[in-house]
Amino acid sequence: MYPYRKRLYTYLLIVFAIVALLFSFLVFINYTKIFAGLGYKTLNPGQEIVLKVEPKVKQVDYDSVLRIENKDGIKLKFSTEYDKELWHDLTTDIFYDTVTKQKTEFVTVDGEVVEKKAPINKNDGVSFDNNHFVIEFKGEKTFDVTNNKNYTIKIENVSNYSGKVYVSVENT
Numbered sequence: 001m002y003p004y005r006k007r008l009y010t011y012l013l014i015v016f017a018i019v020a021l022l023f024s025f026l027v028f029i030n031y032t033k034i035f036a037g038l039g040y041k042t043l044n045p046g047q048e049i050v051l052k053v054e055p056k057v058k059q060v061d062y063d064s065v066l067r068i069e070n071k072d073g074i075k076l077k078f079s080t081e082y083d084k085e086l087w088h089d090l091t092t093d094i095f096y097d098t099v100t101k102q103k104t105e106f107v108t109v110d111g112e113v114v115e116k117k118a119p120i121n122k123n124d125g126v127s128f129d130n131n132h133f134v135i136e137f138k139g140e141k142t143f144d145v146t147n148n149k150n151y152t153i154k155i156e157n158v159s160n161y162s163g164k165v166y167v168s169v170e171n172t
Contacts, residue, residue: 040164043157051153066143072163073138077156088144098131
């Protein structure tokens with residue numbers, strides 16, 4: 001009777017291992033589905049997110065960076081309480097001026113940095129609504145939002161459809 005009992009325990013151990021493996025696989029799949037969307041916010045048309053920029057002005061060098069990940073490529077309008085005139089896109093190193101409605105790029109020509117101004121065209125995905133900066137893109141962008149005082153940034157969905165975005169301000 002002992003060999004049968006040993007074989008039964010072996011089969012039970014194999015069945016238990018298979019069940020545990022399937023259970024852990026299902027938990028892993030659900031875990032990735034649940035936490036893949038963590039931090040993302042669904043913005044409906046006309047809905048906005050308000051972010052606080054609180055620079056560490058007591059430091060000698062301080063920096064504030066706005067990070068946006070636009071999963072669905074919705075059109076976003078940026079506004080501040082003091083009508084920020086210059087938006088610096090750190091991913092492309094282009095400056096967008098809301099007053100002159102131009103973009104400025106600094107390029108290196110023959111070892112010299114040259115300022116290159118150009119009007120905004122539709123291929124840029126950038127437009128202006130009064131003095132507000134409007135941008136439509138899919139993916140990730142980083143903007144320099146450094147200032148010497150605390151302020152808020154409003155990011156509004158001006159598209160006709162909803163989309164998921166992740167936004168954060170890092171004050172270093």
